[in-house]
Amino acid sequence: MKLSFPKMASRTVWLAALWLLPLASAEAAKPAADADAVLDRWVEASGGAKRLKAIQQSDYHLRLAFGPSVVLDATGTALASGPHRLVMQTPAGEVTSADDGRIAWVHHASLGGRVLEPDRAERDRRTTGPAEALRVKRDYPQRLRLPDEQLDGKTVRVVELTDACGWKERWYFNGSTGLRVRREQLDEEKGGTVDYADFRKVNGIVEPFRAQMRMRNGSGSSLEVLAATHATKVTAERWVPPEGLEADSRRIDEAVRKFQTAMGSKEAFAKIKTRVTRARVEVPASGISAAMSISIREPDRILIEQDVPGMGRMLQGFDGKTGWAWGEMQGYRELHGAELVQLAATAKLAPRIGGDEAPLRRIVNESTDADGHAVLAVDFSTVAGSTGICHFDLETGLLVKVETLLQTGPGSTFKAVMELSDYREVDGVKVAFVQAVSNPAMRVVTRLLEVEHNRELADELFLPRKNGEIPVPADTAKPADKGAASEPVPRA
Numbered sequence: 360m361k362l363s364f365p366k367m368a369s370r371t372v373w374l375a376a377l378w379l380l381p382l383a384s385a386e387a388a389k390p391a392a393d394a395d396a397v398l399d400r401w402v403e404a405s406g407g408a409k410r411l412k413a414i415q416q417s418d419y420h421l422r423l424a425f426g427p428s429v430v431l432d433a434t435g436t437a438l439a440s441g442p443h444r445l446v447m448q449t450p451a452g453e454v455t456s457a458d459d460g461r462i463a464w465v466h467h468a469s470l471g472g473r474v475l476e477p478d479r480a481e482r483d484r485r486t487t488g489p490a491e492a493l494r495v496k497r498d499y500p501q502r503l504r505l506p507d508e509q510l511d512g513k514t515v516r517v518v519e520l521t522d523a524c525g526w527k528e529r530w531y532f533n534g535s536t537g538l539r540v541r542r543e544q545l546d547e548e549k550g551g552t553v554d555y556a557d558f559r560k561v562n563g564i565v566e567p568f569r570a571q572m573r574m575r576n577g578s579g580s581s582l583e584v585l586a587a588t589h590a591t592k593v594t595a596e597r598w599v600p601p602e603g604l605e606a607d608s609r610r611i612d613e614a615v616r617k618f619q620t621a622m623g624s625k626e627a628f629a630k631i632k633t634r635v636t637r638a639r640v641e642v643p644a645s646g647i648s649a650a651m652s653i654s655i656r657e658p659d660r661i662l663i664e665q666d667v668p669g670m671g672r673m674l675q676g677f678d679g680k681t682g683w684a685w686g687e688m689q690g691y692r693e694l695h696g697a698e699l700v701q702l703a704a705t706a707k708l709a710p711r712i713g714g715d716e717a718p719l720r721r722i723v724n725e726s727t728d729a730d731g732h733a734v735l736a737v738d739f740s741t742v743a744g745s746t747g748i749c750h751f752d753l754e755t756g757l758l759v760k761v762e763t764l765l766q767t768g769p770g771s772t773f774k775a776v777m778e779l780s781d782y783r784e785v786d787g788v789k790v791a792f793v794q795a796v797s798n799p800a801m802r803v804v805t806r807l808l809e810v811e812h813n814r815e816l817a818d819e820l821f822l823p824r825k826n827g828e829i830p831v832p833a834d835t836a837k838p839a840d841k842g843a844a845s846e847p848v849p850r851a
Contacts, residue, residue, distance in 0.1 A: 393504035395496065397516045397532055402492050404537035406564040414489045414564065415439045416593045420586040423447065425579075431742075436595050439490035443483075444598050449742035454719070457598050458484060464600045464608075470740040471721025472601065474608040482526060489564050489589065498522060507534065515540060538565065550575045562589040607722050614735050614751040615712055621756030623788030628709040631786060632657050633816045637809040640665065644801055651805070653705075660821040661706035676821050677702050683823040691825045697772070701765070712739065712758070717746045728752065734759065757782055757789070765796070773798055785810045 402408050419435040437443040444457040449467075456465045463480035466472030475483075485491060485498045496502070499520035507514050514534035521527045531541035538558055544550040551574040555567035568584040636653045649667040654660075662676040671687030675694075682694030682702050694702060717739035726734050732754040739746050747763035761777045775798045779791040792807040819829050 391502040391504065394502035394518045394520075397504065397518050397537075398495055398502070400537040401532055401539060404565060405489070405492055406560075408493065410563045411489045411492050413591050414562075414589045416590045416595060417488045418588050418590075418595075419584055421445075422583040422585055424581045424583075437488035438593060438595070439488050441484040441487050442598070443487045444595075447742070451740075451742050451744055454742050457600075458487075459598055459600065460484075462600060462605070464604055465718050466601050466604060467719050467740070467742070470719040470742075470744070471738065472604055472608070472719055473611070474600070474605055478524065478526075482522075489566075495520070499528075505529070510541065538567075547575065561587045564589055610722065610735070611720055611737050614737065614753060614756075617753070617756035618712065618751055618758055619710065621789060622710050623784075625709075627787035631708055631788065631812045633812065633814055634708055635811045635814050635816070636807055638805050638807045641804045641806070642801060643804065654816055654820060655706050655708060656816045656821070657708060659703055659706045660816070660818075661702065662821050663705075672827060674824055674827065675702060676823065677706060678818070678821040678823065681823050685824050685827050687827070691823070693823070710758075712749060717741055723748055728759070758791075773800075786812045 402411065405411065415438065417437045419437075421433040421435060423431045423433055425431075431447050431449055433445055433447040435443065435445040440460065442458050442460045444455065447454045447456070451467060451470060454465065454467045457463065458480060462477075463475040463483060464472055465475070485494060499522050501521035503519040503521075505517040505519055508517055508531070509515070510531055515531040516534055517529060517531055519527065519529050527545045529543040529545060530539055531543070532538065533540050536558075538555075540555050542553045542555075544552075551572060553573075554571045555569070556571075557568040558565055559568050566584075566587070568587075570582045571579070572581070573579045633654070633656045635655075638651045638653070640649045640651050641647070647668060649665055651663070651665045653664075654662045659677065659679050663674065665673045667673060673684075673686040673689075675684045676682070677694075677699070682699040683691065684694060685691045719740040719742070721738050721740075723736040723738050726736070728734050732752050734750050735753055736748055736750045738748045745763075747761050749758055750760035750762075751757070752759050758779055760779065763775060763777070764772045765775045775796050778795045778797075779793070780795075781793040782789045782791050784790075790807065790810055794805045794807075796803045796805075822830050824830065
């Protein structure tokens with residue numbers, strides 16, 4: 360599915376805001392003395408336990424940035440008991456991310472929303488307000504002091520924390536001030552790093568006014584506190600989830616989980632590092648038929664090769680840094696913006712639907728297909744709008760149709776419907792061997808002929824090809840023997 364906006368999950372936004380706040384600790388069974396000494400010093404550097412305990416409500420005015428062009432204004436409220444709320448002003452209107460102490464959710468009036476997973480909500484709840492500083496030892500029973508490190512030329516104390524469920528983090532504290540300057544989540548899939556800077560004192564509490572967040576998936580964001588206040592009494596009105604959100608969220612979660620199960624286990628996808636697909640692309644109305652091959656290497660390499668009658672050879676690729684396209688008629692160009700996002704998304708082997716990339720969702724309708732199966736249509740959105748409507752077969756769990764926008768060139772998009780069928784199992788995972796894309800102007804059918812996994816795919820295969828041929832890296836190119844011609848690099 361095409362993402363029409365930078366990856367911007369509510370979780371990313373609110374965690375960046377929450378992680379901005381100071382932390383400390385409570386009592387634990389067998390405290391790790393060396394680690395606790397670092398945490399205790401942090402409590403004092405942040406204002407002291409007495410001041411931290413007195414704060415019951417914290418209010419923030421924030422500026423959130425996602426890349427160079429997306430900047431959002433937001434206001435947030437955090438209560439010492441755990442509930443919190445963040446209201447973002449987005450191109451599509453207000454998006455609210457909140458937790459009432461029972462459940463956590465994100466919601467937009469017309470784009471829908473979702474209820475967050477309980478374990479994730481609990482982790483977010485820990486990081487709410489200055490009182491978090493007084494809960495660290497309770498929330499993380501295992502605490503380990505690691506050797507000091509150097510960060511930006513300064514000595515930092517390092518503490519590794521593990522909660523009762525095995526969630527692990529590593530925190531870095533400035534050796535001179537005692538303040539935390541970095542937080543690192545060690546989870547391979549959901550992990551990320553937050554760096555803190557510009558520490559200021561507000562109502563006796565010292566906290567950072569800037570934070571930079573980097574996720575392991577490559578996305579990032581930054582946060583700036585424009586104003587902050589801390590109060591000893593709760594004055595905020597109670598917030599509650601929108602009516603019907605919990606029920607709809609459960610139905611959508613069930614459909615997505617069934618889809619993920621039907622496509623193959625996490626272990627099966629983990630064994631697949633590359634995929635090479637040979638296919639035939641047909642345009643029934645014009646009689647055009649073209650050969651196509653797609654080579655994918657995790658985590659983000661892709662090469663698409665087509666040989667179209669009347670247009671010649673055409674290539675598209677991404678080498679992890681540069682997206683590019685080349686054709687015998689069009690020549691070479693680099694891909695940017697939505698066109699590059701669409702190509703990079705195609706390079707993912709494991710299916711990803713309805714996650715943090717598109718946190719807002721709503722049920723469009725439920726229908727019955729020709730086989731009598733119930734089909735649930737769900738619209739997934741970012742704060743910029745819909746990324747696509749997915750139709751799930753509730754009996755098989757498979758995705759049977761997607762309504763979305765497709766990028767066909769720089770600045771060129773069209774609405775399209777993609778129908779998926781003839782699912783077959785290849786090395787323990789499902790693959791749709793027939794994919795038909797249609798709009799009012801035409802219909803294009805792609806039929807897979809062969810799917811091969813774990814073939815060795817070299818880095819050079821994905822490099823930009825300004826003349827249609829695989830470039831020879833400068834550091835590996837060998838000068839030809841005198842009097843002999845160098846051999847051309849064969850086509851992939």
